[in-house]
Amino acid sequence: MCNFSGRLIAWLDGELPESEAINVEWHVRQCAECRRASNGYREISAAFLDCYLTAMPVGRPSRRGTSHKRWFALAGSVAAAILIAAVLLPRFRPQVLPALPVATVPAPSFAFEKTPPRMLAVRVRHPRAPQPIREQQWIAVEPTVEIALPADALFPPGAVPPGFSYIADIRPQP
Amino acid sequence: MSGESVPLALPLARFAAGDREATILFGELRKPLLRYLVSLGLSPDEAQDIVQDAFLSLHRHLAAGGSQDNIRSWLFRVAHNQARNHQSSYHRRFADPLEPAASLLLDNATPEHALLEKEKRRRLGAAIWTLADSERECLLLRANGLRYREIGEVLGLATSTVADTVDRAIKKLAEKCNV
Numbered sequence: 001m002c003n004f005s006g007r008l009i010a011w012l013d014g015e016l017p018e019s020e021a022i023n024v025e026w027h028v029r030q031c032a033e034c035r036r037a038s039n040g041y042r043e044i045s046a047a048f049l050d051c052y053l054t055a056m057p058v059g060r061p062s063r064r065g066t067s068h069k070r071w072f073a074l075a076g077s078v079a080a081a082i083l084i085a086a087v088l089l090p091r092f093r094p095q096v097l098p099a100l101p102v103a104t105v106p107a108p109s110f111a112f113e114k115t116p117p118r119m120l121a122v123r124v125r126h127p128r129a130p131q132p133i134r135e136q137q138w139i140a141v142e143p144t145v146e147i148a149l150p151a152d153a154l155f156p157p158g159a160v161p162p163g164f165s166y167i168a169d170i171r172p173q174p
Numbered sequence: 175m176s177g178e179s180v181p182l183a184l185p186l187a188r189f190a191a192g193d194r195e196a197t198i199l200f201g202e203l204r205k206p207l208l209r210y211l212v213s214l215g216l217s218p219d220e221a222q223d224i225v226q227d228a229f230l231s232l233h234r235h236l237a238a239g240g241s242q243d244n245i246r247s248w249l250f251r252v253a254h255n256q257a258r259n260h261q262s263s264y265h266r267r268f269a270d271p272l273e274p275a276a277s278l279l280l281d282n283a284t285p286e287h288a289l290l291e292k293e294k295r296r297r298l299g300a301a302i303w304t305l306a307d308s309e310r311e312c313l314l315l316r317a318n319g320l321r322y323r324e325i326g327e328v329l330g331l332a333t334s335t336v337a338d339t340v341d342r343a344i345k346k347l348a349e350k351c352n353v
Binding site: 006009010013015040041043044045047048049051052053 | 299
């Protein structure tokens with residue numbers, strides 16, 4: 001074993017100080033064993049570098065999302081979402097209720113003595129006991145706004161019998 | 175193996191400002207970093223993530239007034255440490271990436287020569303697998319053109335230790351491959 005054999009690889013890598021590198025270089029020219037060894041190290045280094053550079057998948061586009069499993073999972077998720085929607089949506093579909101009949105109440109048979117009626121569009125309803133609110137009453141076919149007007153603001157005191165109320169029913173035109 | 179360092183004479187003071195030099199630096203070191211990380215056993219996607227994190231860390235490092243000496247070994251060290259955190263996948267397929275593609279061996283070669291080359295590559299791949307982790311890492315960083323001093327900075331080893339490790343690893347490979 002030559003004394004320079006431990007410095008051959010560092011010499012090939014250019015890692016030796018200049019003075020020492022000159023000595024090793026001079027020795028390698030003289031020593032057949034070190035020359036053969038250095039050629040072998042150079043060859044194995046080149047083979048390692050070649051394998052390293054050619055076998056690494058660098059610069060290849062990302063394979064995320066390209067596997068068949070991912071596509072199957074995506075298709076399965078979409079199908080499941082459609083199935084769930086088909087099962088659950090009818091339960092949440094708003095029920096279309098028939099329009100509630102407008103109360104047909106005969107006009108009261110009293111006469112206005114002092115002032116004629118001015119609010120002809122106002123329907124007069126008899127007072128009712130408060131009805132329990134049914135859930136389906138909140139869903140109307142067409143939007144309706146009812147405004148309650150106090151009788152005292154419309155008629156002089158005493159013109160309207162106590163207990164009557166007036167409701168303005170507003171329906172927007174289609 | 176030339177052992178030449180990749181010159182990085184870049185005005186890094188402007189890197190923190192996100193200037194064009196950042197793009198140059200990224201383009202110059204991205205592939206070597208990716209190749210090194212994949213050779214350690216990481217998937218290409220994992221390697222991409224780690225490289226991006228490493229450059230983000232570099233940006234923060236420089237923005238905080240950190241040292242601009244030897245940015246390349248700094249990046250390799252950060253990437254190496256992050257790869258170490260993937261311990262579950264660290265050893266799983268080092269031997270596979272170094273198996274060269276068969277098509278590369280068949281170019282410009284007779285069938286006999288291609289067969290011999292393929293056998294030599296197979297033996298080299300098997301020999302690489304028998305190396306210790308530190309020996310393999312030293313050779314991989316050396317293949318990226320890092321100097322012994324830089325390899326020592328990446329792996330936390332003394333330069334003389336790196337020289338001994340590289341020497342030992344190359345001799346092992348040569349002995350296994352009958353070179």
